[in-house]
């Protein structure tokens with residue numbers, strides 16, 4: 001660890017203790033060159049993604065659930081499973097960039113829909129009809145119409 005005062009690269013640890021409910025380690029260090037002391041924190045880098053559900057509840061992100069939803073939308077369509085897996089991976093990369101490690105189920109659905117729109121219109125419509133739980137048939141039909149126009 002580089003000394004923040006003189007930038008010397010050598011220090012000794014004079015005290016180690018766990019901090020913040022055992023989730024990180026605090027080390028008191030002393031620079032061997034200027035003898036000034038500073039503190040470092042060490043913690044495990046975990047990025048557990050959480051999904052904010054429609055009802056405001058939160059649950060751990062489950063990659064199987066996403067994969068299953070996309071596969072179901074693609075059933076009996078001429079889409080190789082490698083394409084489905086690639087799509088899921090692309091969505092996951094975007095999810096893991098989410099600020100604060102939280103995404104809403106709507107955001108996940110929108111990301112998948114954006115990907116499916118470029119892949120297969122039938123898969124898109126299937127996924128949209130399940131995911132968006134259209135209460136309004138007209139709204140759903142409008143969206144389908146827009147999609148058919150663009151393909």
Ligand SMILES: [Zn+2]
Nearest residue numbers: 003006031034
């Ligand atoms: Zn120093």
